[in-house]
Structures are given as structure tokens and as C-alpha cells.
Amino acid sequence: MQKKKIAILGSSGSIGTQALEVIQEHPDQFEVEVLTVNSNADLLIEQTKKFKPNTVVIADETKYLYVKEALDKEDVHVFAGEAALSEVMEMQSIDMVLTAVVGFAGLKPTMTAINAGKQIALANKETLVVAGELVTKLAKEKNVNIFPVDSEHSAIFQCLAGEYGNPIEKIYLTASGGPFRGWSSEKLASVTKEQALKHPNWEMGAKITIDSASMMNKGLEVIEAKWLFGLKAEQIDVIVHPQSIVHSIVQFEDGSMKAQMGLPDMKLPIQYAMAYPQRLKSSFKRFNFLNYPALTFEAPDTKTFRNLALAFEAMKRGGNAACILNAANEIAVDAFLKNKVRFLEMSDIIEKCLSDIKFIATPSLEDYIETDKVSREMAREIILKTV
Ligand code: MG
Secondary structure, three states: OOOOEEEEEEOOOOOHHHHHHHHHHOOEEEEEEEEEEOHHHHHHHHHHHHHHOOOEEEEEEHHHHHHHHHHOOOOEEEEHHHHHHHHHHHOOOEEEEOOOOOOOHHHHHHHHHHHHHOOEOOOOOOHHHHHHHHHHHHHHHOOOOOEEEEEEHHHHHHHOOOOOOOOEEEEEEEOOOOOOOOOOOOHHHOOOOHOOOOOOOOOOOOHHHHHHHHOOHHHHHHHHHHHOOOOOOOHEEEOOHHHHHEEEEEEEEOHHHHHHOOOOOOOOHHHHHHHHOOOOOOOOOOOOHHHHOOOOOOOOEEEEEEEHHHHHHHHHHHHOHHHHHHHHHHHHHHHHHHOOOOOOOHHHHHHHHHOOOOOOOOOOHHHHHHHHHHHHHHHHHHHHOOO
């Protein structure tokens, strides 16, 4: 059997390192072809020595010589810079690109990979949030599958196996509710980043952990689901499920519901996306019903966690609204992590950008790039005025 040659866009992050663990467990199935990182040179060097990729890229050009010298004895091509990140995605030898970078930065290399006909394992949800219409259209044209890595979307995807031709009536994306589930606005007003960074169930990078605490992660996932599964806004619902065992649910037109379950471990959706349609044997911990006698469900509190309501609103508006939402959120989260804004002020910033930035009904890629830029500028201005 031919091994699948994988390029990991963002191999130093939480998803990237877990993808390498999956590859290590299945050396007969997968081979690392390309690794890219933003600036973590030491980890890139370590991963390269271990996984022997053909090519590596470090986006931070100031670290090129350091990486190049450290890998002097390895049989590997080393490149640096933003442009190289996208360019290597066109390499003939790549079968699949795992997009594990965070934020808007994932859009360009992902589009390049799709354009080059590479299969995509998508962990960078912002790509679909920002430009879902363009990305899904291009994927269709190029006959490229986008396999979701996000656990909820992987759950929906797994539930849809064998259901070709059966329309979805509705999907339920489950949400853990994060560390502040049930908290009042008064209490939330003064939470610290240390509190927000403690997720009860999932181990993830800093940005997505803050997004989970603010419910923006679920908002972005709602928009991601719309594009991945071709749904209308009213077909997507969010249900809070604090145990994070049911990863999401599909309801069909006969009223039957299928759910995908398991312990929260990102390696499972990563592996399913990379190995589809196979289910590979794994050493992941198994779920035991008796450890979870009660699986509970409740409505999300969108009055307190306004980000979720804002995301639904942006999805309904369409056009460049979700791009504005995402850009303002990236800046707001960054400022929160630097103690420049308070937790609830993140929603104020996003709401202001959504109301003030010019709406474009059918944006081009250039419009998205421009919208992203002006949204970031406006969000930064608002933050400067609040401190
Ligand atoms: Mg998720």
C-alpha cells in the first residue's frame, strides 16, 4: 500500500503535534512530507530529525539560518518566509494538507493547496468562517475534499457516512460551555486570562481556549458547519453538553438522530480525517458509560455570552460579515491575552466592528483581505480608546 504523504501547516501547535503522534502510531499509513511553523525553530528542528520530511518552512525569516544550520546533516529542503508557506503547498508529492494554523493566516496557504488539488484535513476553522463561499466553491471546482478535523464537524461527518442522498434536517453542535458556564455578566466582568485559559475538558492552544470560554469558538463552528455541510442558518443549533462526550448530532428528515461519541481527544478526529474512509486501530482511551452516569444538555446563554449571538447574526447577514467578526475577534482575543481589555469587552469590540464596517454582499478574495485589514485596524483603535 502507498503511504499517504502529509504536509502539516502549523506543526508546532496543539493540532500539529497531535497529528505527528497519530502519524507515529501509524508509520505504515502515513509519511510526513512537509512541516511548517511560524517561529518555533527548536521544535521544527526536533520534529524534522524525528520524522524526516522532504521540506520544512519557518515563516519567521530571521530564524532561517539557525534552522538551516541545525539541519545541515539532514536530507531536507529548508525554506523561510510567508510566501514559501503557500508555495510549498503546491509540491507534487503531497497527498494531503493538514491545515493546523490559527486564524486568518490559514486562508492563503489553504487556498493554494486546494488550487493545487491537494486533499485537505481542515483544522483551521477561520478559513471557512472568513471565506467559506470562495473556499468551498474552489474545492468543488478542483474536486478536492475538505475533511473536517474540528471534533464537532468530524462528528457530523462521521454521522453522515452511509447517508448519501438523505438530506439533513438539522444538526446540533455540542458545546462544553467552557470554564464559565452558568456565570453571570457581573461575575464575568472581572475574570482573568488565567481563569479563561483553564478549559475543563479539552487541551488546546491559547486562542481557541479563550474562544471556548467566550463561546466564540462555537460561533465560529456554526459558520464553519454551514459551509462544510451546505446548511441554512436555521438548520444549525447549539446545545451545551458539559461532559464533552457527545461530539455532535445529525437529525434526518424521518426524525432519526445520529450522534458520535467518545472521550474528548483531538487525535481521533485528526486520525479520521487523515485515514478516511478507514478507521485505524488506535491506542486512545475508551469511553466507559459507568464513569459518566449522567450526560446532560442545556440551552446556551446567548444573553451573557454575546459572541455566540453575534456569530449567528454574522452568518445570517452573509457577505463579509463573518470576516469582520473573525478579524475583530482575533484582535480582541490577543488584547485580552495581553491584559489590555476585559473579558466582556471583547464582545463590545466585535459588535462595534460589525455595525460600523462597510458590508459587502458578494466579496472577492481581495475584498476579504481588505475587510480583514480594516476590521483589525478598527478593533485596535477601539482597544486604544478603552485603555
Ligand atoms: Mg471544536
